[in-house]
Amino acid sequence: MSEAWEKAERALSDTFGFSGFLPGQEPAIRAILEGHDALVVMPTGGGKSMCYQLPALVRDGLTVVVSPLIALMKDQVDALVARGVRATAINSTLAETEMAARLAAMGRGDYRLVYIAPERFRSERFVRALAPVRIGLFALDEAHCISQWGHDFRPDYLRIREALASFGRPQIVALTATATPDVRGDITAQLGLGVDGRSPPRVFVSGFARPNLVLGVRRVGGREDKLAFIHAAAGKLGAGIVYCATRKNVERVAGELGPEAIAYHGGMADGDRKTAQETFMKAARPLVVATNAFGMGIDRPDLRFVIHHDIPGSLEAYYQEAGRAGRDGATAFCDLLFNYADVRTQEFxxxxxxxxxxxxxxxxxxxxxxxxxxxxxxxxxxxxxxxxxxxxxxxxxxxxxxxxxxxxxxxxxxxxxxxxxxxxxxxxxxxxxxxxxxxxxxxxxRRDEQRLARMVAYAGPGRCRHRFILDYFGDTTSDPSCSSCDTCSGRSAPPRPVLPEFARVSAPRAAPSAPEPAPDPEDEGPFDERVFAALKAWRQRTASAHGRLPAYCVYTDRTLRDLARRLPADAAALGRVHGVGPAKLARFGAETLDIVRAHRPA
Missing domain, CATH: 1.10.10 (Arc Repressor Mutant, subunit A)
Structure with missing residues (x-):
C-alpha cells in the first residue's frame, strides 16, 4: 500500500500539478487503493473525479468510467489527454469504424481510462467486447441515477449490475454529488455492494461546505424582477449559468436577455446543443440559460454565478447546479429567485x-x-x-x-x-x-413531496443556508461557521432602480440588486495585470490551435494568477506554480516562460 500511495502522490503532482488533496479526497483514494468498494459523496466541485482518476494511473488494469452525458465525457477525456493520460470515450456519437477501432485498442490495453455511457449496456456486442478486458476499477459517476429515490433516476443504470457479473465483478467506486442517506442506501443495494462475501463498502461523505459560494434567496414579484436581477448580475460578475425549470422558460428568458445569452435544453437538436456547449467553454464571459440538462460534469472552474430563475424540485438538484459556480475557489454567487407561484411547476x-x-x-x-x-x-x-x-x-x-x-x-x-x-x-x-x-x-x-417541502423551507428566512445544506446531506465533517449567506452576512440589499434596458417591461417596480463581486480568497497577494492579460490571450490562442480544447485545459485562471504573481524565470520555478505538473511543463513550459519574460516589469 505504501508503494501505491507514493505513486499516487507523485501522480498528483506530476500529472495533475497539485501539491495536495481537497478535503475528503485522501481517505477515499486510500480506501480505493486498498481494494475496497467505495461510495463517495462530494458536492459539485469537490473533486470526485480525482478519486478514480488517480487510482487509474497507479493500479493495474483498465478503469471503466460510466458517465451519463456525452459532454461530460468529452470534457474529462480532453483534460486527461492534455495531461498526457491515455484516455478515450465510447458513445453513440462515434462512427462504426471509429467505434471498432477504439474497442480494439481497449482490448490491447492501450488506455488507462475508458468513459462509456450507460446506454452502451443495452448492446450485447459491447458487453461481449468488454468482458475479456482486465478491469481494475469500475467507476460509476452520477451514481444517484441508479436509485429510485434519487432525483434523476435513469433506467439504463439498472443494467449495470448484470453487466458487472459478465466482467468478473471488479472493484467498484460509486460517486455522486447529491445522495441523502436514503439514496446512499439504495445505491449500495442496487449495485450489490457488500454482498457475496464482500466487505461493506467504505462510505465517504464530505466537502459539502463551500464557503466561497455566497448563497442567497431573493424574493421576487414576477418575471420582470427576475430579468432585471439576471441582467445586472451578468453585467457585474462575468461567466454564469441561469437555470430554468422548463424549456419554454429557457427560450423566453434567453430571448429577453438578448443575443449574448446562450440557450440550452434537452429539446434542442444535437448540433445546437454541441455548439452551445463549446461556446460556453470557450467564451470569456458566457451567459447560459438552461434546464438541468446542462452542466452535469461541466468542468469550467471560473463561473462567477449561478442563478435559479425557478425553484428546483429538491435540494439535491439545487446544490448540484449551484455548486458548478466557483470551482476555482474564488468567490461566486448562487441566488435563488423565489416566488411561491413557481412551486406549482415542481408539483406538476x-x-x-x-x-x-x-x-x-x-x-x-x-x-x-x-x-x-x-x-x-x-x-x-x-x-x-x-x-x-x-x-x-x-x-x-x-x-x-x-x-x-x-x-x-x-x-x-x-x-x-x-x-x-x-x-x-x-x-x-x-x-x-x-x-x-x-x-x-x-x-x-411521499419522499418526493418531502424533498420539495425542504427545498421550499430552504428558501425561507431565518436559517443559515450553508448549515441547512450540511444538515440535509448529513455532512458532519465540515465546519459549520458561515459568513457567506444572506442570512448570516445580512446581504439582503435594498431594492435598486430597474435597469434602463428593462424599463419597458418593469418600470413600475424596483428590481432586487445583484450581488457585488468580492475579492478572490485564493489570491495570496497582488499579481501583475499585464502578465496575466498576456497569458490569458496566449491561452486562448493555444486552445484554439488545438482544435476544441477548452482554455482551462491549458491553464486555469487560478494558475494564470499564480504565474502572474510568481513570475517564474526558469523551468524549476515554473514547476512550483499551482496546476503546472511535468506534463504541462513539457507541453507549454517554453511558451509560458517566453510570455512571462516578455511582459514582466523591467
Whole structure:
C-alpha cells in the first residue's frame, strides 16, 4: 500500500500539478487503493473525479468510467489527454469504424481510462467486447441515477449490475454529488455492494461546505424582477449559468436577455446543443440559460454565478447546479429567485414522476394489447392517447420505467441502441394483477413531496443556508461557521432602480440588486495585470490551435494568477506554480516562460 500511495502522490503532482488533496479526497483514494468498494459523496466541485482518476494511473488494469452525458465525457477525456493520460470515450456519437477501432485498442490495453455511457449496456456486442478486458476499477459517476429515490433516476443504470457479473465483478467506486442517506442506501443495494462475501463498502461523505459560494434567496414579484436581477448580475460578475425549470422558460428568458445569452435544453437538436456547449467553454464571459440538462460534469472552474430563475424540485438538484459556480475557489454567487407561484411547476413534475396505480395499470393494458403478437414501437404520447383519462407524457414515461423495473415489460433496441420497441414478458398478466409494490411507490411519492417541502423551507428566512445544506446531506465533517449567506452576512440589499434596458417591461417596480463581486480568497497577494492579460490571450490562442480544447485545459485562471504573481524565470520555478505538473511543463513550459519574460516589469 505504501508503494501505491507514493505513486499516487507523485501522480498528483506530476500529472495533475497539485501539491495536495481537497478535503475528503485522501481517505477515499486510500480506501480505493486498498481494494475496497467505495461510495463517495462530494458536492459539485469537490473533486470526485480525482478519486478514480488517480487510482487509474497507479493500479493495474483498465478503469471503466460510466458517465451519463456525452459532454461530460468529452470534457474529462480532453483534460486527461492534455495531461498526457491515455484516455478515450465510447458513445453513440462515434462512427462504426471509429467505434471498432477504439474497442480494439481497449482490448490491447492501450488506455488507462475508458468513459462509456450507460446506454452502451443495452448492446450485447459491447458487453461481449468488454468482458475479456482486465478491469481494475469500475467507476460509476452520477451514481444517484441508479436509485429510485434519487432525483434523476435513469433506467439504463439498472443494467449495470448484470453487466458487472459478465466482467468478473471488479472493484467498484460509486460517486455522486447529491445522495441523502436514503439514496446512499439504495445505491449500495442496487449495485450489490457488500454482498457475496464482500466487505461493506467504505462510505465517504464530505466537502459539502463551500464557503466561497455566497448563497442567497431573493424574493421576487414576477418575471420582470427576475430579468432585471439576471441582467445586472451578468453585467457585474462575468461567466454564469441561469437555470430554468422548463424549456419554454429557457427560450423566453434567453430571448429577453438578448443575443449574448446562450440557450440550452434537452429539446434542442444535437448540433445546437454541441455548439452551445463549446461556446460556453470557450467564451470569456458566457451567459447560459438552461434546464438541468446542462452542466452535469461541466468542468469550467471560473463561473462567477449561478442563478435559479425557478425553484428546483429538491435540494439535491439545487446544490448540484449551484455548486458548478466557483470551482476555482474564488468567490461566486448562487441566488435563488423565489416566488411561491413557481412551486406549482415542481408539483406538476412531481405528479409526472409519480403516476397513480390506475395510470400504471392503464399503460400496461395498452402495451399488452399492442404487443400481443410481436414487439411494437410506441411513443409516450401514443400510449397517453389510448388511455381512458387524460395523462401527461411524463407520467406515461415514468409508468413504463416502473413496469420495466418490475420485469413485466421489456425494451429491445436496434443496432444503434437508440430505437426501442416494447414487448410484454410472457406469460402476460391481467393489469389488475400486476406484481407491483404500490405501497413502495406511494412511499416514493411521499419522499418526493418531502424533498420539495425542504427545498421550499430552504428558501425561507431565518436559517443559515450553508448549515441547512450540511444538515440535509448529513455532512458532519465540515465546519459549520458561515459568513457567506444572506442570512448570516445580512446581504439582503435594498431594492435598486430597474435597469434602463428593462424599463419597458418593469418600470413600475424596483428590481432586487445583484450581488457585488468580492475579492478572490485564493489570491495570496497582488499579481501583475499585464502578465496575466498576456497569458490569458496566449491561452486562448493555444486552445484554439488545438482544435476544441477548452482554455482551462491549458491553464486555469487560478494558475494564470499564480504565474502572474510568481513570475517564474526558469523551468524549476515554473514547476512550483499551482496546476503546472511535468506534463504541462513539457507541453507549454517554453511558451509560458517566453510570455512571462516578455511582459514582466523591467
Amino acid at each position: 413534475f412531481l405528479d409526472g414522476a409519480n403516476p397513480s396505480p390506475d395510470t400504471i395499470r392503464g399503460v400496461y393494458a395498452v402495451l399488452a394489447a399492442k404487443c400481443a403478437h410481436a414487439p411494437a414501437e410506441l411513443a409516450a404520447k401514443d400510449i397517453a392517447g389510448r388511455l381512458p383519462d387524460k395523462v401527461n407524457d411524463m407520467a406515461v414515461s415514468t409508468a413504463i420505467v416502473v413496469l420495466e423495473r418490475a420485469g413485466v415489460i421489456r425494451r429491445t433496441y436496434g443496432q444503434d441502441s437508440r430505437v426501442a420497441a416494447f414487448d410484454v414478458t410472457r406469460p402476460a398478466v391481467m393489469a389488475k394483477d400486476l406484481p407491483l409494490d404500490f405501497a413502495a411507490l406511494l412511499r416514493k411519492r
